[in-house]
Amino acid sequence: MARTRTRDEILAVAAELFYRAGFKGTSLQDIAAEVGCSKATLLYHFDSKEAILAALLAPAARELAELDEQLAGLQGEAARAAAIDGFVDLVLRYRREAGLIYHGSLDVLLTPAFDGVQPMIENLCSAFAARSTDPGEQIAAEVLLAGICSVAIDRPDDVTLRSALIAVAKRALLTPRSKD
Amino acid sequence: MARTRTRDEILAVAAELFYRAGFKGTSLQDIAAEVGCSKATLLYHFDSKEAILAALLAPAARELAELDEQLAGLQGEAARAAAIDGFVDLVLRYRREAGLIYHGSLDVLLTPAFDGVQPMIENLCSAFAARSTDPGEQIAAEVLLAGICSVAIDRPDDVTLRSALIAVAKRALLTPRSKD
DNA sequence: TCACTTCCTGACCGATCGGCCAGCTTCTGA
DNA sequence: TCAGAAGCTGGCCGATCGGTCAGGAAGTGA
Numbered sequence: 001m002a003r004t005r006t007r008d009e010i011l012a013v014a015a016e017l018f019y020r021a022g023f024k025g026t027s028l029q030d031i032a033a034e035v036g037c038s039k040a041t042l043l044y045h046f047d048s049k050e051a052i053l054a055a056l057l058a059p060a061a062r063e064l065a066e067l068d069e070q071l072a073g074l075q076g077e078a079a080r081a082a083a084i085d086g087f088v089d090l091v092l093r094y095r096r097e098a099g100l101i102y103h104g105s106l107d108v109l110l111t112p113a114f115d116g117v118q119p120m121i122e123n124l125c126s127a128f129a130a131r132s133t134d135p136g137e138q139i140a141a142e143v144l145l146a147g148i149c150s151v152a153i154d155r156p157d158d159v160t161l162r163s164a165l166i167a168v169a170k171r172a173l174l175t176p177r178s179k180d
Numbered sequence: 181m182a183r184t185r186t187r188d189e190i191l192a193v194a195a196e197l198f199y200r201a202g203f204k205g206t207s208l209q210d211i212a213a214e215v216g217c218s219k220a221t222l223l224y225h226f227d228s229k230e231a232i233l234a235a236l237l238a239p240a241a242r243e244l245a246e247l248d249e250q251l252a253g254l255q256g257e258a259a260r261a262a263a264i265d266g267f268v269d270l271v272l273r274y275r276r277e278a279g280l281i282y283h284g285s286l287d288v289l290l291t292p293a294f295d296g297v298q299p300m301i302e303n304l305c306s307a308f309a310a311r312s313t314d315p316g317e318q319i320a321a322e323v324l325l326a327g328i329c330s331v332a333i334d335r336p337d338d339v340t341l342r343s344a345l346i347a348v349a350k351r352a353l354l355t356p357r358s359k360d
Numbered sequence: 361t362c363a364c365t366t367c368c369t370g371a372c373c374g375a376t377c378g379g380c381c382a383g384c385t386t387c388t389g390a
Numbered sequence: 391t392c393a394g395a396a397g398c399t400g401g402c403c404g405a406t407c408g409g410t411c412a413g414g415a416a417g418t419g420a
Contacts, residue, residue, distance in 0.1 A: 003366065003417075024205035028408060038369050043409065045367090139331060139344040140351075147327030151319060164319035171320075172352035183387070183396065208378060218399050223379065225397090 007045045009035050014052050015096040023053060023100075023108045054113035060094035061117055068120045071127045077174075083127035084169045091148055091165075092158055098149040121145070128173060137173075144169050187225045189215050194232050195276040203233060203280075203288045234293035240274035241297055248300045251307045257354075263307035264349045271328055271345075272338055278329040301325070308353060317353075324349050 013034045017026040028049055032039045046052045067086040074082055091098040100108060101117070109118065128141035148165050155161045193214045197206040208229055212219045226232045247266040254262055271278040280288060281297070289298065308321035328345050335341045 004368095006367080022202055022204055024202055027406075029406085039408085040370080040410085041368055044369090049408065135337075135340050136344040136347060139335070139341060140348040142331040143324065143327030143345065143348050144352075145327070146330030147323030147325075150326030150330070151322040155319070157315075160315050161319060164316040165323065167316060168320040168323050168352050172324075172348050184398095186397080207376075209376085219378085220380085220400080221398055224399090229378065 006035070006037060006041065010037075010042055010045060010052065011056055015056055018053065018056070019096045019099050023049075023111075050111055050113060053108070053111060057097055057100070057113050057117070060090070060097040061120075063090055063093070064117065064120050064124075068123050071123065074127065076130050079127040080130040080173060083124055084166055084173070087124060087128075087145070088148060088162055088165045088169070092162055101149055128169075130173075140172055144172055186215070186217060186221065190217075190222055190225060190232065191236055195236055195280075198233065198236070199276045199279045203229075203291075230291055230293060233288070233291060237277055237280070237293050237297070240270070240277040241300075243270055243273070244297065244300050244304075248303055251303065254307065256310045259307040260310040260353060263304055264346055264353070267304060267308075267325070268328060268342055268345045268349070272342055281329055308349075310353075320352055324352055 010031060014026070014031050017030055017034065020026075021030070028039045028042055031052070032042055035042075042052070046055060067083075067090060070086065071079055071083055101121075108114065125138070125141045125145055128144060129137045132138065148169065151161075151165075190211060194206070194211050197210055197214065200206075201210070208219045208222055211232075212222055215222075222232070226235060247263075247270060250266065251259055251263055281301075288294065305318070305321045305325055308324060309317040312318065328349065331341075331345075
């Protein structure tokens with residue numbers, strides 16, 4: 001049973017700073033100053049700066065893995081619809097983490113904390129594209145994935161944002177293309 | 181008349197490294213090593229690391245300003261159509277720079293190099309939304325802007341990519357909404 | 361009370377960072 | 391030919407970085 005809330009505060013502050021200033025652009029001292037403790041305190045609670053990042057991402061990655069599992073058995077439009085709903089909800093629950101993925105530099109993606117995430121994002125993309133191999137559909141899926149992550153951060157109104165995100169995704173991805 | 185191509189090489193290498201590793205994650209020594217010169221050579225050609233970033237962004241920012249001007253007199257669907265075409269073409273011409281905007285950390289946006297860019301992006305967003313103040317339309321516009329920037333980098337095939345980006349943007353943004 | 365655990369910290373470390381500077385080399389045009 | 395400009399560099403600087411460590415304070419339960 002933790003006796004203090006310092007660990008949680010570190011994570012909350014780090015999430016904000018990593019998002020704003022980037023992982024590399026945020027120093028341990030930055031985090032410590034914001035929390036109101038020493039740098040050594042951060043390193044008492046976490047092994048390293050990357051361990052902070054990993055701990056930050058763990059809950060979101062866990063839920064992404066669950067979504068990944070749900071989608072694994074689905075094909076075509078069923079996969080797409082489930083992916084859109086699931087992903088939008090996930091992004092709304094983990095706004096900073098999602099922003100880190102798409103607003104963070106690519107070097108963050110190379111850290112061990114992201115090891116399992118990349119394949120799941122690719123699976124998600126495949127589901128967004130209804131398992132199509134058509135380049136146009138794949139590109140559309142990627143646009144929507146990236147776009148949803150990018151705009152989720154700054155809008156406080158979950159209800160409007162959620163319905164708008166789902167609506168735009170469906171318009172972009174669900175429009176009948178049987179005439180192509 | 182420049183006697184060497186060193187300055188251009190610095191810019192090309194910096195564009196790639198800033199994109200991959202972020203501005204803060206790329207050191208002057210990283211750039212110098214890749215170019216094959218000394219760090220001091222970089223600083224002979226550019227006043228500072230940020231001056232490199234500014235020089236990098238200048239051409240893209242110039243063209244963005246031109247697009248901004250073209251769009252200024254347009255309303256509604258005309259604004260939207262012109263914005264989509266213009267922006268997609270701009271992004272395809274400046275893939276790394278566009279990636280820097282959306283794949284870079286927010287602290288890059290706070291540098292003087294980006295001073296004039298932010299308002300233009302907002303204008304572009306307004307044009308994508310056909311000047312609508314409806315939150316759903318604004319959100320859709322932002323999703324598409326971010327998404328287009330995010331996927332432009334890694335696809336070599338301009339023709340397929342261009343038509344796909346324009347198509348997804350129009351589907352997402354142009355679908356009749358008179359039934360709402 | 362006291363041994364142990366948890367929590368925290370100042371001081372320190374070696375490495376890296378952006379940038380400066382004196383000086384050398386190469387090129388150019390009068 | 392030569393003065394000046396352009397181009398480049400090794401060595402250096404102060405600042406910052408992630409991380410280490412010995413030690414102190416607070417809490418806990420026997």
